[in-house]
Amino acid sequence: MQVERSALLQDRKNEVMISVQNVSKHFGQIKALDQISFEVKCGEILGFLGPNGAGKTTAMRILTGFFPPTSGKVWIDGREFFKDPRQAKRTIGYLPETLNLYPDMRVREFLKFVAELRQVAGKKRRSHLDEILSRCGLWNVKHRLIGFLSKGYRQRVGLAQALIGDPSVVILDEPTSGLDPKQIIEIRSLIRELGRERTLILSTHILPEVSMVCDRVLIINQGKVVASGTVDELEAGLKEQHQIYVAIGDIGKKEDALNLLHSLEGAEQICITDEKAQEVGFSLIVPKGLDLRPIISRLFVEHQIPLLEIRSARLSLEEIFMKIVVDETRSGAAL
Ligand SMILES: Nc1ncnc2c1ncn2[C@@H]1O[C@H](COP(=O)(O)OP(=O)(O)O)[C@@H](O)[C@H]1O
Numbered sequence: 001m002q003v004e005r006s007a008l009l010q011d012r013k014n015e016v017m018i019s020v021q022n023v024s025k026h027f028g029q030i031k032a033l034d035q036i037s038f039e040v041k042c043g044e045i046l047g048f049l050g051p052n053g054a055g056k057t058t059a060m061r062i063l064t065g066f067f068p069p070t071s072g073k074v075w076i077d078g079r080e081f082f083k084d085p086r087q088a089k090r091t092i093g094y095l096p097e098t099l100n101l102y103p104d105m106r107v108r109e110f111l112k113f114v115a116e117l118r119q120v121a122g123k124k125r126r127s128h129l130d131e132i133l134s135r136c137g138l139w140n141v142k143h144r145l146i147g148f149l150s151k152g153y154r155q156r157v158g159l160a161q162a163l164i165g166d167p168s169v170v171i172l173d174e175p176t177s178g179l180d181p182k183q184i185i186e187i188r189s190l191i192r193e194l195g196r197e198r199t200l201i202l203s204t205h206i207l208p209e210v211s212m213v214c215d216r217v218l219i220i221n222q223g224k225v226v227a228s229g230t231v232d233e234l235e236a237g238l239k240e241q242h243q244i245y246v247a248i249g250d251i252g253k254k255e256d257a258l259n260l261l262h263s264l265e266g267a268e269q270i271c272i273t274d275e276k277a278q279e280v281g282f283s284l285i286v287p288k289g290l291d292l293r294p295i296i297s298r299l300f301v302e303h304q305i306p307l308l309e310i311r312s313a314r315l316s317l318e319e320i321f322m323k324i325v326v327d328e329t330r331s332g333a334a335l
């Protein structure tokens with residue numbers, strides 16, 4: 001099945017699997033989603049990245065048919081979702097934010113129950129379940145009671161149930177939240193593996209996760225898509241800015257150094273990044289083409305501040321994320 005599906009995906013590689021157009025969702029006064037649009041191609045792993053309350057779960061609930069949008073349209077595999085939600089739902093596997101598993105059921109028994117609900121044909125059911133159990137690393141615990149499994153294993157059961165019926169789209173809401181670091185690594189590699197054979201959307205508020213797992217990222221904030229692209233594209237998009245890191249060797253001169261940095265035209269987001277013993281590190285963001293390093297070194301010499309290091313660095317995804325989210329929140333607050 002795996003081989004067949006990979007071949008199928010190769011054929012459809014550039015086809016649009018999910019299309020979301022101008023979707024809004026309001027809860028009374030709250031605009032949980034405000035005119036979002038995006039597309040996901042066959043075989044892509046898309047990450048929804050955003051702080052808590054951004055609208056990620058709401059977007060996923062619409063994509064899984066949990067509720068319809070207030071306005072806007074969704075197409076899954078060429079079909080308009082809310083015209084035929086039953087058919088569309090068959091294409092989608094979903095791991096919700098909080099999944100209620102039955103603690104008194106055994107792993108295989110539970111997955112069999114889900115397979116029956118999803119009407120997986122009796123003949124195929126056995127081999128389908130066996131394949132999912134081994135793919136998700138559950139083979140050795142298939143007869144255990146779900147209630148006695150660790151959180152990491154319960155999450156695997158959650159992933160396994162999302163795969164029953166072999167959906168071509170899988171949606172995972174914060175799949176690593178609440179897991180310990182070892183479990184996180186295991187679940188991420190399982191997700192990457194699953195993403196080879198299907199279209200996958202996952203949400204996270206953890207930055208490194210998107211660069212480790214996703215092909216493309218949609219940054220969501222306050223119900224809006226504020227940026228999208230591959231990690232490289234997002235970083236390149238903000239190439240018009242870069243960061244300068246400055247370190248001094250006298251903690252007594254910290255305030256003087258800060259004042260000097262603040263006096264520089266074009267310098268933004270000046271902050272102290274690290275302090276140890278006598279050393280203090282600062283970072284500032286400057287527009288591309290403006291190299292403040294010569295001025296900084298001259299000013300520091302004039303003010304007898306011992307300069308240990310000065311370098312220019314590209315912004316990391318984390319800084320981009322902070323910048324986009326903080327800027328958007330500020331402009332929103334100003335309105
Ligand atoms: N059923 C609901 N009723 C009222 N408000 C809701 C409901 N679901 C979500 N919201 C609100 O919508 C916004 C987005 O929430 P959510 O989609 O859960 O964000 P995220 O998953 O990114 O943390 C939040 O302000 C949240 O309080």
Ligand SMILES: [Mg+2]
Pocket residue numbers: 056057058097173
């Ligand atoms: Mg959520």
